[in-house]
Amino acid sequence: MTHLELAADHGRMVEAENLASSPLAIRGLTVSYGEKPAIFSVDATFEDGSMTAIIGPNGAGKSTLLKAALGVVRPLSGRVTVYGGPLEGARGRIAYVPQRASVDWDFPARVIDVVLMGLYRELGLLARVTGRHRSRAMDCLARVGMENFAHRQIGKLSGGQQQRVFLARALAQDADLYLLDEPFAGVDAATEKAIIDVLKALNAGGKTVVAVHHDLATVTEYFDRVFLINVRKVGEGPVESTFTGEALQKAYGGRLAVTQIDGLALGAV
């Protein structure tokens, strides 16, 4: 073997290790609505047991990245592995929390009905919902502070309460990897606190949390890793070394004033 071949071989081994140990690894993922790529050739390796924020400007493809990783939208090219294997075999280990605005809240359902949807994989088409299932759903509601709303129609909840119900549905899945799309968008302060407490507790229990996040001011407080994206990947790594003024400037371009960045990022002084 030549020196170059050895190096390439080593590269392949490292890559294989990365894929095997990562709850969610994405390689060369491109998604396009029409003929303009929403994300272009994105690589991402989310670390086991980490709490990662996906950050980028509006239209940067943050939500698209999550949806493509889950097969909700079909990518043009690229590969997704979940815990080292194909996505379809690992769906039971993933819980997804979509954007609140993506559903019609006037749908005829009560809070508990939505949480019970999280048990679908367990129940399948025919199994009856028993008291045991209901009490599990109630536990999940209690974890987000919504146990008193179980029989309320979902349309009568505030935005923050709706977001908490979505989180409770994900909790019911008892997954290992949690993917959340803007869980803090448009919620009240009490809800934000309730949600971050739940996520931190999950993370402390060894679960992996990946959230699309829009509020740069809370990144360092909430997350230990960041993934910066603006159609292409801009950066990926621990908050301390990656969430820098330089990287933000690169991701947001002129849309973020330098003074703003100085106030937010760790690296810039």
Added chain:
Amino acid sequence: MLFEALTLQLGYNATLVAVGAALLGVAAGVTGTFLFLRKRALVADAISHATLPGVGLAFIVMVLAGGDGRNLAGLMAGSALTAWGGLICVQAITRRTRLSEDAAIGAVLSVFFGAGIVLLTVIQTMSSGRQAGLDGLLLGSTAGMLRQDALMIAAGGALTLALVLILRRAMILVAFDSEYARSIGLRPDRVDMMTMLLVLAVTVVGLKIVGLILIVALLIIPPVTARFWTERSTRVAAYAGVVGGVSGYVGAALSASAPAMPTGPIIVLTCFVLFLLSLLLAPERGLLAAWLRHRRFQERVHIRQGLLALAQGQEVYEPLTIRLLVRKGLARRDGVPTEAGRARAAKALRDEHRWQALHGLAEYEAISGLYDGLRDIETVLTADQIDELDAVLGGPREVTP
């Protein structure tokens, strides 16, 4: 006559029709619920109109093969085939072009229906086609319904209903949140396809009794009616089954109780009456309830505004406000507050000040967001908290009339 019809005493044919229509109504109402929840009610229109060319083709094929062109099973098979073709066209147009689904539905519906009418006209000119009576399938015609027809409708309806019950959980999940459904491994496109095939089955089963033009009504009006009465999707489906079944039964009986009453349209009109009653009278979602709620809210606003005006010594001009204050014994007709009115006015103003004080306090941020100008402060704060606030505000002040 109507009583005899409702109690199935109008003879064999009327009984067959009433029972068949009731079963069809249940199947249509329950199946239609999932179409309604998925917000794709119009697809049923495309499916039903696309049955017509199939009816014509099946007739021609059966006659050419030397059989009876009016055989219901054959006609149903033919109609299912072109309805499926229509459904595929709608999906292909929506998926492969930039046209939206409603445009695709409009195009498919009219083209297939047009082709069907041409075929029926051709059949009219065929020697064996004179008395085909195929146009009866447009609006339903139950006059010559056979026992085997009724059995087929009953079996088809029951089978559809069973499949809907099996698939209900998946269909509800996809209807509420298809992205989430995909994330847990369901295939929304396949679930949607199953829903459409079940709708297609109901349409074909319903051809004989309500006809292809009106079957959409029996798919959609029952769930819309049921929605007024419940906030749970499984109950919407159950109630829609009841509404559809009652409409089918009562409608068939009504049409049997008088000569030359068309069955399909009477069933649909019966269904519409149930819808109308629900629209008006349902608690919570009905028009009457909404109107009463609005009135009560308006009264609260007027009384609050009136009290605040009185508390600040302003004159109340609005006649409705004065009327309401007088009715509650808070003011006299000339706008002067009564004793009780002065007390309530002082309390209202005090509450207003308390809310304002609350607004600046960080620990009350969540509660402060509840401010709507109407709420009594005791409904959101404990007595201790109110005392605390009052300490900030200073003692109560006398309101001078």
